[in-house]
Amino acid sequence: MKTTLNLNIGDKNWDDQLPDAAAVSENVFQTVINRLKPEFLQGKKEVGLNVELGGDEEIQALNRQFRNLDKPTNVLSFANIDDDDFFDALPEMTEVELGDIIIAFETMAAQSAELEIGFKEHYIHILVHGILHLLGYDHTEEEERKEMEALETRLLAEFNIADPYGEKE
Numbered sequence: 001m002k003t004t005l006n007l008n009i010g011d012k013n014w015d016d017q018l019p020d021a022a023a024v025s026e027n028v029f030q031t032v033i034n035r036l037k038p039e040f041l042q043g044k045k046e047v048g049l050n051v052e053l054g055g056d057e058e059i060q061a062l063n064r065q066f067r068n069l070d071k072p073t074n075v076l077s078f079a080n081i082d083d084d085d086f087f088d089a090l091p092e093m094t095e096v097e098l099g100d101i102i103i104a105f106e107t108m109a110a111q112s113a114e115l116e117i118g119f120k121e122h123y124i125h126i127l128v129h130g131i132l133h134l135l136g137y138d139h140t141e142e143e144e145r146k147e148m149e150a151l152e153t154r155l156l157a158e159f160n161i162a163d164p165y166g167e168k169e
Contacts, residue, residue, distance in 0.1 A: 001041065003030045004048040011055040013105045017119050018053075025051055028124055031158050032131045036151070040087070046095040049131065052102040059104035074107045075126045077133035101130035121161050128155050 005026045014021055029049050033041070041047055052058075056072035064070045066078075079099040080086055090096070103126055112122040132148055139145035153163045 001033065001044055002046045003033055004046055005029045006048065006050045007053070008051070009053045010058065011053060011105045013055070013109075014053040017105075017109065018123055021053060021123075024120065024124065025127060028127045028159075029131060032128060032135075032155055035155060035158065036135065038135050040081075040090060041096060044094060044096050048095065048097045049134065050097075050100040051127070051130075052100065054102055054104060056104045056106040059102055059107070062102060072104050072107045074104055074111055075130045076102045077130045078102075079134045079136070081134070081136055098131070098134040101127065101134065103127070103130070115164075117164075121159075124159050124161060125152065125156055125164055128152055 003026070005022075007022050007025055009015060009021060018024065033047060059076060060070065060072040062076055063073055066076070077099065078101075080097055081099070103123070108122060108126060109119060112119045115122065129148075129152060132151060137144070137148045137151065139148045149165045153165060156162075156164065
């Protein structure tokens with residue numbers, strides 16, 4: 001199955017911190033899809049993803065509009081599988097657009113510094129997290145959280161990134 005990632009860099013800080021953002025993002029997307037092989041994507045020719053690398057101001061406005069939270073966050077995911085007619089239309093689709101991920105530079109950079117991990121490594125973690133949301137994973141309930149964190153940890157190991165949740169256990 002072919003993966004297509006549409007990347008938009010809306011904040012110039014990304015170019016300085018992650019000049020290979022396109023290659024890194026495409027590699028992460030391909031790895032997640034190839035390792036998880038989501039059942040609902042079986043038989044599809046192409047799967048697409050939109051990623052916006054923006055800033056806190058943009059993500060705060062979206063967070064306010066869609067989640068009623070007037071503050072920035074590191075990542076927002078808008079999954080097409082959440083649309084009422086997605087699974088009804090799925091059998092006819094040969095190409096599937098998973099949705100949109102928006103990542104805020106300032107919040108992500110601050111977290112990276114606070115956690116004392118590399119910017120690129122933290123970006124990969126945040127992108128994996130966002131893609132999992134687009135595939136239907138969540139962390140609102142304890143069991144969901146454990147499943148999602150285990151998947152993130154397994155996928156991050158593909159990039160030689162340590163378990164980000166190891167300290168919690």
